Amino acid sequence: MTNWFNKLTSGLKKTSDKLGGGISDIFTKRRLDASSLDDLEEILLEADLGYQATSEIIKNFSSRKIARDASSEEIKRALKDDIAAILSPCEQKFELSSKPHVILMVGVNGAGKTTTIGKLAHKFKGKKISLIAGDTFRAAAVEQLKIWGERNQVRIYSAAQGADAAGLCFDGLTEAVKQGDDIVFIDTAGRLQNKTNLTDELKKIIRVIKKVIPEAPQHTLLCLDATTGQNAVDQAKTFKEIASVNGLIINKLDGTAKGGVLVAVTEATELPVYYIGLGEGIDDLKEFSAQEFAASLVGL
Numbered sequence: 546m547t548n549w550f551n552k553l554t555s556g557l558k559k560t561s562d563k564l565g566g567g568i569s570d571i572f573t574k575r576r577l578d579a580s581s582l583d584d585l586e587e588i589l590l591e592a593d594l595g596y597q598a599t600s601e602i603i604k605n606f607s608s609r610k611i612a613r614d615a616s617s618e619e620i621k622r623a624l625k626d627d628i629a630a631i632l633s634p635c636e637q638k639f640e641l642s643s644k645p646h647v648i649l650m651v652g653v654n655g656a657g658k659t660t661t662i663g664k665l666a667h668k669f670k671g672k673k674i675s676l677i678a679g680d681t682f683r684a685a686a687v688e689q690l691k692i693w694g695e696r697n698q699v700r701i702y703s704a705a706q707g708a709d710a711a712g713l714c715f716d717g718l719t720e721a722v723k724q725g726d727d728i729v730f731i732d733t734a735g736r737l738q739n740k741t742n743l744t745d746e747l748k749k750i751i752r753v754i755k756k757v758i759p760e761a762p763q764h765t766l767l768c769l770d771a772t773t774g775q776n777a778v779d780q781a782k783t784f785k786e787i788a789s790v791n792g793l794i795i796n797k798l799d800g801t802a803k804g805g806v807l808v809a810v811t812e813a814t815e816l817p818v819y820y821i822g823l824g825e826g827i828d829d830l831k832e833f834s835a836q837e838f839a840a841s842l843v844g845l
């Protein structure tokens with residue numbers, strides 16, 4: 546727990562240096578007034594929190610009873626509370642509801658889909674798990690998932706490069722039902738540069754999944770790369786629209802200066818953040834905590 550908090554805090558250090566450092570710069574010498582609030586607003590925008598969250602926070606600050614001579618530490622605490630309040634509806638426990646529980650992983654190339662499947666399979670160690678290598682576009686993607694399958698000692702269902710992803714999902718899921726799997730993870734390709742193709746492919750995959758199990762996928766999780774900043778917000782909106790995403794995983798929060806984008810993404814989508822990625826290793830996936838995240842973000 547403390548370990549994780551340290552990891553989160555050091556991961557977000559570049560963001561909190563910007564945010565917390567900026568606050569110290571403003572409020573060490575100046576009072577809380579319209580002009581220092583303007584500067585605070587600028588800092589929040591620069592830290593990628595997005596326009597909506599930023600204006601909400603600034604409005605809160607104006608109406609709040611914070612002493613005009615509050616220390617930068619007090620300002621940070623108030624800011625942390627505001628950010629935690631914005632994020633708290635997004636903190637939801639990830640729960641399995643069916644057998645098999647089908648988890649469809651979506652997101653652009655490089656967002657961490659395959660890696661996250663590997664990490665999640667590890668988290669659910671003890672359950673009967675299979676992985677479907679639905680990114681049939683790149684041979685490397687199948688290989689990468691196979692390595693995660695071996696590491697976790699779980700079954701992987703794959704086809705040759707270029708095979709029809711929806712057909713593979715149908716076969717893999719049918720097999721999972723037959724085998725009595727508890728959880729099935731479906732990896733997908735993420736070519737957002739061709740939105741029509743991607744949309745068609747994802748829709749087809751979802752249709753096919755429903756043919757085998759009408760209430761699946763129980764979770765469609767969108768992986769986002771925090772280092773892409775405001776791009777992640779656009780991706781989130783797009784994928785929510787085309788793939789009925791019902792949960793987020795924000796990766797690469799280790800070492801980014803754009804950690805604030807998590808706030809912008811949740812404001813834009815109103816989706817829960819189930820996990821955050823803090824590294825490439827099998828253990829580097831953490832359940833999202835609004836309080837911890839807000840504290841790390843402002844450097845408290």
Ligand SMILES: Nc1nc2c(ncn2[C@@H]2O[C@H](COP(=O)(O)OP(=O)(O)O)[C@@H](O)[C@H]2O)c(=O)[nH]1
Binds near residue numbers: 824
């Ligand atoms: N630093 C860091 N790297 C990550 C994280 N998640 C994934 N990666 C790396 O990002 C790269 C792309 O990940 P991958 O799972 O292949 O993305 P995909 O294309 O969406 O399947 C790989 O090199 C991963 O090891 C994370 O949380 N932190």
Ligand SMILES: [Mg+2]
Binds near residue numbers: 658659660680686732
């Ligand atoms: Mg992949």
